[in-house]
Amino acid sequence: MKTPDIPQDEKARLTTLRSLNILDTPQEERFDRLTRMSKRMFGVPIALVSLVDENRQWFKSCEGLSVRETPRDISFCGHAILGNEIFLISDATKDERFADNPLVLNEPHIRFYAGCPLRFPNGSKLGTLCLIDRKPRSLSEEDLEALRDLASMVERELEAVQLATLDELTNISNRRGFMMLSQHGLNFCARQGIPASLVFLDLNAFKPINDRFGHAEGDWALKAFAAQMKSVFRDSDIFARLGGDEFVVLLTNTSKKLAEDIIERFRQSLGKYIQKANRGYDIAFSYGIVEFNPEKHRTVEAFLAEGDLLMYECKNQRSLVERQRA
Numbered sequence: 001m002k003t004p005d006i007p008q009d010e011k012a013r014l015t016t017l018r019s020l021n022i023l024d025t026p027q028e029e030r031f032d033r034l035t036r037m038s039k040r041m042f043g044v045p046i047a048l049v050s051l052v053d054e055n056r057q058w059f060k061s062c063e064g065l066s067v068r069e070t071p072r073d074i075s076f077c078g079h080a081i082l083g084n085e086i087f088l089i090s091d092a093t094k095d096e097r098f099a100d101n102p103l104v105l106n107e108p109h110i111r112f113y114a115g116c117p118l119r120f121p122n123g124s125k126l127g128t129l130c131l132i133d134r135k136p137r138s139l140s141e142e143d144l145e146a147l148r149d150l151a152s153m154v155e156r157e158l159e160a161v162q163l164a165t166l167d168e169l170t171n172i173s174n175r176r177g178f179m180m181l182s183q184h185g186l187n188f189c190a191r192q193g194i195p196a197s198l199v200f201l202d203l204n205a206f207k208p209i210n211d212r213f214g215h216a217e218g219d220w221a222l223k224a225f226a227a228q229m230k231s232v233f234r235d236s237d238i239f240a241r242l243g244g245d246e247f248v249v250l251l252t253n254t255s256k257k258l259a260e261d262i263i264e265r266f267r268q269s270l271g272k273y274i275q276k277a278n279r280g281y282d283i284a285f286s287y288g289i290v291e292f293n294p295e296k297h298r299t300v301e302a303f304l305a306e307g308d309l310l311m312y313e314c315k316n317q318r319s320l321v322e323r324q325r326a
Contacts, residue, residue, distance in 0.1 A: 001074070001097065001098065001099075001100045001101045002079075002096075002097040002098075003073045003074075003078075004072065004073070004075060004078030004079045004081075004082065005079075005082055007081060007082060007125065009123070009124060012122075012124060013081075013124040013125065013126065014053070014054055016120055016122060016124040016126065017051060017052075017053065017124070017126050017127075018235065019162070019166075019171075020126075020158065020161055020162050020165075021161075021165055021166075021173055021177050021180075021181050021238075022051065022060060022158070022161055023051065023053060023058055024058070024184060025060075025180060025181065025184060026180075026184065027060070027061060027062075028060070028061075030157050030160075031049050031060050031061035031154065031157060032061045032063070034049065034061065034129070034150055034153055034154055034157070035047040035048060035049055035061040035062070035063040035129075036063055037150065038063075038129065038131060038147070038150055039063045039064060039131075041146060041150075042131050042139075042143065042146075042147075044064075044112070044131045044132060044133045045064045045132070045133060045134060046063065046064035046065055046108060046131070046132035046133070047063045047064065047129075047130070047131055047132070048061065048062050048063070048065065048077075048128075048129070048130050048132070049061040049062075049118075049127065049128075049129055049154055050075075050077040050115070050127045050128050050129075050130055051118075051126055051127035052072060052075065052077055052078055052081055052126065052127050052128075053072070054072070055071065055072050055073075056069045056070065056071055056072050056075075057069060057070055057071075057072055057075040057077045057078065057127065060127075064108075064132070065108060070103065074101055074102055074103055075103075076089065076098070076103070076110065076113045076115060076130070077115050077127060077128045077130060079097070079115075080115035080116075080117055080128045080130065081117050081125040081126075081127065081128065083117065084117065084119075085117075086114055086115065086116045086117075086144055086147060086148070087113070087114070087115045087116075087117075087128070088113070088114050088138075088139065088144075089110075089112065089113040089114075090112060090136055090137065090138050091111055091112070091136035092104045092110050092111050092112070092113065093111065093136075098110075108132065108134065109134045110132055110133075110134070111133060111134055111135050111136045111137075112131070112132065112133035112134075112135065112136055112137045112138075113130065113131070113132055114130060114131045114139055114144075114147060115128035115129070115130035115131075116128055116129050116130070116147050116148055116150075116151035117151070118151060118154055118155050118158065119155060120155070120158065120159070121159065126158065128151075129147070129150055129151040129154050131147065164176060164177075165177030165180065167226075167240070167241040169219060169222060169223060169241070170222055170223050170225075170226035170227075170241050171226070172226045172229065172230065172239060172240055172241055173238070173239065173240035173241075174240060174241060174242075174243075175240065175242045175243060177240060178238060178239075178240035178242070178248060178250075178300075179300050179301075181238045182198075182238050182250045182300050182303075183299075183300050185238055185250060185252055186250075186292065186294075186297070186300065186303070188252075189252060189253075189292060189294075190292075190294040194252065194253050195253060195254060195255050195291065195292065196250060196251060196252045196253070196254060196291075196292040197250075197251045197254045197255065197256050197258075197259035197289055197290065197291050197292065198248065198249070198250050198251075198289070198290045198292070198303050198304070198306075198307045199248065199249045199251065199259060199263055199287050199288070199289050199307065200246070200247075200248050200287060200288045200290075200304065200307030200308050200310065200311040201246070201247040201248065201249070201285050201286070201287045201311065202245060202246050202247075202285060202286050202287070202311050202312075202315060203221070203222075203225065203245035203283060203284070203285050204284040204285055204286055204315070204318065205284070206218065206221070206245040208281075209221055209281055212281075213279075213280065213281070217279070220279070221279075221281075221283055222241070222245065224270075224273065224274065224277065224283065225247065225270065225283060225285075226241060226247070227273075228266065228269055228270045228273055229247065229249065229266070231269060232262070232265060232266045232269050233249055233251075233262070233266070234251075236252055236253070237249055237250065237251050237252065238250040238252075247285075248304065248307065255291065256289055256290075256291040259289050259291075260289065263287060263289070267285075270283060270285075286311055286312075286314040286315040286318055287310075287311055287314060288306075288307045288308065288309065288310025288311035288312070288313065288314055289307070289310065290303060290306045290307045290310060
């Protein structure tokens, strides 16, 4: 068996894939519709939209298989993303790269495989639209063209995912993206008994930045704040701009005490960044931290609402202190 090679642009490819915030999200009809079409058009028992992560291939849509992921080192799709054309295996038992592959020897007993790479606009190949059969077969040129057409439809849906869940100004998740990803993350934490903390953040005195320096400078401040979130928070954390000058981060496997330490580290990093930038103002923020309670926080909305309330209490307390000093 041959393990797939690593693409030359692997680091950029993984960055692009993670920026979509699509991994480990629920199935969606827009992708399922395309795998159903593929399965029916080509008469195969299995059709997948497969995204190749660092250590696995994960199926955003899966028709004909009961699993949602398999290891990357035994994947056919790991080979498919190395090229630009459809990766075609007519009979895996006669191909030395795959003859002893566990996916050939055991379920799903792959014999035929055709995977069309899914290319993002920046050139990164994120995964494949693939067809699998348990018996050897081939595809005509007309079939190959039809598979390319279907793959291009999947690519457009992936682009739409980014547009729908990404904040255009800061290039981090927007409210919709956060709600989708965090609900999945909280469900996992609840099942596994893993702690999580939510931090609701709001910039202090943001309006005066706009009033004094202009809206373009206000936009710079928001982008700088988001850039520091990317720099400080972990890949496993889910953070977003909710709107205006409000931000949020869900810290998984993190107690409230640890969350306090992380936010303090973020505050220091932000302060150093702004001081070095020397824009003529500081960027400060108020925040509220809520530790996840599965019984109390049955929805992301309930979790957010409590964080929002605590943040405003913090902001009001800050205003009171400032008035007393004046």
